[in-house]
Amino acid sequence: EAGVVQSPRYKIIEKKQPVAFWCNPISGHNTLYWYRQNLGQGPELLIRYENEEAVDDSQLPKDRFSAERLKGVDSTLKIQPAELGDSAVYLCASSLFPGPTYEQYFGPGTRLTVT
Amino acid sequence: AQTVTQSQPEMSVQEAETVTLSCTYDTSESDYYLFWYKQPPSRQMILVIRQEAYKQQNATENRFSVNFQKAAKSFSLKISDSQLGDAAMYFCAYRRNQGGKLIFGQGTELSVKP
Numbered sequence: 001e002a003g004v005v006q007s008p009r010y011k012i013i014e015k016k017q018p019v020a021f022w023c024n025p026i027s028g029h030n031t032l033y034w035y036r037q038n039l040g041q042g043p044e045l046l047i048r049y050e051n052e053e054a055v056d057d058s059q060l061p062k063d064r065f066s067a068e069r070l071k072g073v074d075s076t077l078k079i080q081p082a083e084l085g086d087s088a089v090y091l092c093a094s095s096l097f098p099g100p101t102y103e104q105y106f107g108p109g110t111r112l113t114v115t
Numbered sequence: 116a117q118t119v120t121q122s123q124p125e126m127s128v129q130e131a132e133t134v135t136l137s138c139t140y141d142t143s144e145s146d147y148y149l150f151w152y153k154q155p156p157s158r159q160m161i162l163v164i165r166q167e168a169y170k171q172q173n174a175t176e177n178r179f180s181v182n183f184q185k186a187a188k189s190f191s192l193k194i195s196d197s198q199l200g201d202a203a204m205y206f207c208a209y210r211r212n213q214g215g216k217l218i219f220g221q222g223t224e225l226s227v228k229p
Binding site for chain 1: 119157158159160162165206208214215220221
């Protein structure tokens, strides 16, 4: 079974430029998460989707960040314009809800560097 | 709000020896899950072990076991017979029983000496 797929793996951009990250969850998983992991810290949730609906986006900086999950499958996270402080690893995870344990499976992440 | 604290930024263990990583958490809920994740340099978060709060028995997975102290809100990970491949960042995480976001600690970087 294929795991969570993310692209790109690495991205370097200049500040004020836009950037987008893509995530393809595990087949059949209806819940999708975007986390941001700053250097030396644990991941923090940005947004959680159940199917197409964003059910928790309280930590998403809405002035510059946006996300979408069309047809309840793939998701895209966008930053426009990027700031130096956005340099981090962006992790996507998926799970099945409801499920026996609601376990979240993570992708390999995208490392963003803003110069 | 729930919080997770890992007070050991770095730990080191000799190959084949045993090491224990510490984690404490704070919550007012009675039903929840606790996890230990491993994150190697590849950045992929890998689930090591899971503990349901309503279960008194400590979870074990091969060389990995936990010491879950619900009253003390403590959740430590013991790695026995440490191997070079165990070297990684380890994160303790909390989640409500009915799904939702994971709340992570700051991580402990484990090094394994040959």
